[in-house]
Amino acid sequence: xxxxxxxxxxxxxxxxxxxxxxxxxxxxxxxxxxxxxxxxxxxxxxxxxxxxxxxxxxxxxxxxxxxxxxxxxxxxxxxxxxxxxxxxxxxxxxxxxxxxxxxxxxxxxxxxxxxxxxxxxxxxxxxxxxxxxxxxxxxxxxxxxxxxxxxxxxxxxxxxxxxxxxxxxxxxxxxxxxxxxxxxxxxxxxxxxxxxxxxxxxxxxxxxxxxxxxxxxxxxxxxxxxxxxxxxxxxxxxxxxxxxxxxxxxxxxxxxxxxxxxxxxxxxxxxxxxxxxxxxxxxxxxxxxxxxxxxxxxxxxxxxxxxxxxxxxxxxxxxxxxxxxxxxxxxxxx
Amino acid sequence: xxxxxxxxxxxxxxxxxxxxxxxxxxxxxxxxxxxxxxxxxxxxxxxxxxxxxxxxxxxxxxxxxxxxxxxxxxxxxxxxxxxxxxxxxxxxxxxxxxxxxxxxxxxxxxxxxxxxxxxxxxxxxxxxxxxxxxxxxxxxxxxxxxxxxxxxxxxxxxxxxxxxxxxxxxxxxxxxxxxxxxxxxxxxxxxxxxxxxxxxxxxxxxxxxxxxxxxxxxxxxxxxxxxxxxxxxxxxxxxxxxxxxxxxxxxxxxxxxxxxxxxxxxxxxxxxxxxxxxxxxxxxxxxxxxxxxxxxxxxxxxxxxxxxxxxxxxxxxxxxxxxxxxxxxxxxxxxxxxxxxxxxxxxxxxxxxxxxxxxxxxxxxxxxxxxxxxxxxxxxxxxxxxxxxxxxxxxxxxxxxxxxxxxxxxxxxxxxxxxxxxxxxxxxxxxxxxxxxxxxxxxxxxxxxxxxxxxxxxxxxxxxxxxxxxxxxxxxxxxxxxxxxxxxxxxxxxxxxxxxxxxxxxxxxxxxxxxxxxxxxxxxxxxxxxxxx
Numbered sequence: 001x002x003x004x005x006x007x008x009x010x011x012x013x014x015x016x017x018x019x020x021x022x023x024x025x026x027x028x029x030x031x032x033x034x035x036x037x038x039x040x041x042x043x044x045x046x047x048x049x050x051x052x053x054x055x056x057x058x059x060x061x062x063x064x065x066x067x068x069x070x071x072x073x074x075x076x077x078x079x080x081x082x083x084x085x086x087x088x089x090x091x092x093x094x095x096x097x098x099x100x101x102x103x104x105x106x107x108x109x110x111x112x113x114x115x116x117x118x119x120x121x122x123x124x125x126x127x128x129x130x131x132x133x134x135x136x137x138x139x140x141x142x143x144x145x146x147x148x149x150x151x152x153x154x155x156x157x158x159x160x161x162x163x164x165x166x167x168x169x170x171x172x173x174x175x176x177x178x179x180x181x182x183x184x185x186x187x188x189x190x191x192x193x194x195x196x197x198x199x200x201x202x203x204x205x206x207x208x209x210x211x212x213x214x215x216x217x218x219x220x221x222x223x224x225x226x227x228x229x230x231x232x233x234x235x236x237x238x239x240x241x242x243x244x245x246x247x248x249x250x251x252x253x254x255x256x257x258x259x260x261x262x263x264x265x266x267x268x269x270x271x272x273x274x275x276x277x278x279x280x281x282x283x284x285x286x287x288x289x290x291x292x293x294x295x296x297x298x299x300x301x302x303x304x305x306x307x308x309x310x311x312x313x314x315x316x317x318x319x320x321x322x323x324x325x326x327x328x329x330x331x332x333x334x
Numbered sequence: 335x336x337x338x339x340x341x342x343x344x345x346x347x348x349x350x351x352x353x354x355x356x357x358x359x360x361x362x363x364x365x366x367x368x369x370x371x372x373x374x375x376x377x378x379x380x381x382x383x384x385x386x387x388x389x390x391x392x393x394x395x396x397x398x399x400x401x402x403x404x405x406x407x408x409x410x411x412x413x414x415x416x417x418x419x420x421x422x423x424x425x426x427x428x429x430x431x432x433x434x435x436x437x438x439x440x441x442x443x444x445x446x447x448x449x450x451x452x453x454x455x456x457x458x459x460x461x462x463x464x465x466x467x468x469x470x471x472x473x474x475x476x477x478x479x480x481x482x483x484x485x486x487x488x489x490x491x492x493x494x495x496x497x498x499x500x501x502x503x504x505x506x507x508x509x510x511x512x513x514x515x516x517x518x519x520x521x522x523x524x525x526x527x528x529x530x531x532x533x534x535x536x537x538x539x540x541x542x543x544x545x546x547x548x549x550x551x552x553x554x555x556x557x558x559x560x561x562x563x564x565x566x567x568x569x570x571x572x573x574x575x576x577x578x579x580x581x582x583x584x585x586x587x588x589x590x591x592x593x594x595x596x597x598x599x600x601x602x603x604x605x606x607x608x609x610x611x612x613x614x615x616x617x618x619x620x621x622x623x624x625x626x627x628x629x630x631x632x633x634x635x636x637x638x639x640x641x642x643x644x645x646x647x648x649x650x651x652x653x654x655x656x657x658x659x660x661x662x663x664x665x666x667x668x669x670x671x672x673x674x675x676x677x678x679x680x681x682x683x684x685x686x687x688x689x690x691x692x693x694x695x696x697x698x699x700x701x702x703x704x705x706x707x708x709x710x711x712x713x714x715x716x717x718x719x720x721x722x723x724x725x726x727x728x729x730x731x732x733x734x735x736x737x738x739x740x741x742x743x744x745x746x747x748x749x750x751x752x753x754x755x756x757x758x759x760x761x762x763x764x765x766x767x768x769x770x771x772x773x774x775x776x777x778x779x780x781x782x783x784x785x786x787x788x789x790x791x792x793x794x795x796x797x798x799x800x801x802x803x804x805x806x807x808x809x810x811x812x813x814x815x816x817x818x819x820x821x822x823x824x825x826x827x828x829x830x831x832x833x834x835x836x837x838x839x840x841x842x843x844x845x846x847x848x849x850x851x852x853x854x855x856x857x858x859x860x861x862x863x864x865x866x867x
Binding site: 039040096290293 | 387390395396471476479480529533536537551552553580582583585586589592593748749752784786787
């Protein structure tokens with residue numbers, strides 16, 4: 001019941017949140033002193049040509065009029081067109097969202113799959129040599145710049161050892177798009193060559209992205225486990241002679257995970273932002289590269305489209321996180 | 335200690351039970367399974383790593399050097415710029431004629447030339463193409479607006495097209511290659527709400543070029559196959575397939591070239607990367623003097639820069655040799671004036687300025703009134719502009735002028751350049767080749783008619799204007815050459831800008847490729863001549 005209320009509540013706030021996001025981004029992108037119209041019209045354009053084009057694009061209108069029109073359009077499902085290519089923004093985004101999501105999902109899975117056990121190990125052996133070693137490892141994960149790590153990984157695994165591809169998402173042009181997730185599409189079409197190629201291309205960017213995220217997860221899991229392990233029920237279970245592994249991995253971990261899962265929701269958003277750097281180094285054809293390009297060119301509709309989509313993804317992921325809380329801790333959903 | 339390890343081992347066991355190790359195993363397995371793939375070599379194809387994104391395939395939407403590849407490989411114009419120094423060659427046209435008054439240009443098309451869909455290229459396609467450029471007002475349109483009126487171009491017969499200019503324009507011929515001819519029937523069939531097929535053509539091919547679009551993804555690039563029926567015919571050896579991919583990071587382009595994933599890449603790279611490439615067994619680095627000058631705009635309309643003595647002081651305060659030889663390791667050529675050294679009309683004996691602080695002080699002493707702090711603009715993200723700004727600042731400090739550096743991204747700077755109040759006192763940047771005619775540089779940059787648009791110096795000199803205006807209308811080549819040389823000399827003597835270097839182009843290309851032809855206009859990306867030995 002609580003869960004249903006939660007979901008309805010989130011839906012109620014969905015539109016105001018997105019609206020707020022749009023107002024802020026729209027205002028910022030339109031008041032910075034860059035002039036995309038001069039850019040579109042070309043270096044040789046005269047001022048009259050530029051003004052004519054500005055009027056044609058509706059960019060001569062007061063900013064609140066432009067904002068009003070944009071919001072109406074978006075809520076009707078129309079993201080507008082790129083100033084440069086005239087292509088619908090929705091098409092551009094549709095081609096790139098799956099690439100970024102696939103990378104982000106794999107990175108989150110990877111960081112959780114490695115980070116949670118390491119966090120538990122760290123907590124169970126707290127202040128031991130192993131714990132200190134893991135701390136060093138995680139601190140470096142948080143401290144290393146993504147682009148630097150990316151280039152080092154490229155040099156070692158792609159150039160020196162030749163184990164992984166250097167850049168790109170797949171050899172050639174990828175499978176026929178069904179979901180846009182290459183790993184899934186290639187399995188659906190039964191094309192294992194493409195599957196392995198996509199997976200091989202995934203390794204380095206996913207590792208780069210997962211490393212700092214994993215560090216965060218290790219720290220949060222460790223803290224959660226330490227807190228839970230000192231509680232009365234653990235003492236009781238120990239007194240009852242429960243095997244230590246069952247106590248730790250079944251009862252303690254479940255209680256400790258609440259904080260970690262919340263963190264994973266936030267990490268998801270951070271990873272989408274970090275993907276900008278990682279996508280640039282590995283030429284991953286995703287949202288990040290698109291966003292950078294759009295910002296540099298002040299392609300208003302593209303910037304807005306990217307922001308709205310990223311906002312929606314973030315809201316949905318955090319809704320999933322809240323629902324997951326309900327499953328991990330039944331008290332929350334009662 | 336023992337207890338700790340037991341704990342760790344048991345923890346790992348539990349992890350394995352939980353099945354998460356399966357994922358780790360999968361990833362490691364994938365890494366090992368990824369044996370290097372033979373690459374494009376086997377199919378006789380050529381993969382080119384490009385820094386700009388191919389965000390459109392419409393030949394009339396953009397007009398920049400970075401994305402020239404699809405325009406010259408998938409499309410054809412009546413004429414084409416080739417080789418270095420660039421020569422204007424007949425291309426889709428087999429002959430042309432210019433009327434006495436310089437207003438009527440008549441082109442005869444090659445009969446039997448075909449578009450990719452097999453239909454013949456006719457005069458009506460050329461007419462549609464120029465009308466489309468004028469109506470869309472993008473890309474190269476600014477070259478034609480004001481010279482070619484909409485509706486003025488006529489198809490005389492199937493193979494004859496006539497341009498009727500509204501005023502004589504000596505640069506018109508130089509801009510004709512930018513009229514990329516599209517298949518009018520095909521584009522018209524895909525028009526939507528009078529958009530001239532803009533949405534459709536942004537992802538599709540309606541050309542006749544040497545290569546035919548096969549796949550396109552704005553996020554990745556494009557792939558095109560050789561068009562067998564191209565009107566220029568083919569030699570004995572050629573590429574079957576070309577691919578242009580967007581690779582934004584220089585490091586990835588360089589590593590990919592060394593590894594053999596890419597067979598070519600664009601040629602404006604920092605010198606340390608060129609050195610890295612030269613060490614590779616796979617790559618040769620082609621070197622050519624391009625036509626892209628690096629200079630600083632000086633705001634001639636604002637005090638104290640409106641005083642020629644102050645401008646001369648600025649020009650003597652820049653360490654040209656230090657910049658070219660130390661910072662850029664001699665990878666560029668000193669270019670003392672506003673015309674690239676290798677374009678016709680560039681004055682041969684132009685002296686220009688040297689780094690001479692004594693002379694700078696001498697000229698500075700002649701400047702009346704207090705000298706305010708000078709703002710030096712640079713383009714954020716373009717390291718050279720920032721380095722040049724810092725070097726100039728250093729020189730200015732030595733002669734007692736205070737200055738501050740403002741580095742802003744190009745969209746911001748390009749907006750300010752059009753506004754007399756907002757324009758920086760100085761701004762370092764490049765001027766590329768849009769059309770290979772001296773007018774592209776000295777004419778666009780210093781004609782007072784262009785003030786606020788392409789003349790961002792607010793420079794106005796009636797004598798220069800007179801020379802330029804005459805050169806812009808006469809068809810007498812000797813007059814044009816003399817006038818541009820004279821204008822460039824006066825602009826240099828006036829110290830209207832700080833002219834620094836002309837770019838050298840270092841094109842990395844696989845050792846196996848032959849037949850490569852560089853032209854500053856096509857940026858060395860016209861692929862029909864390239865083959866593997």
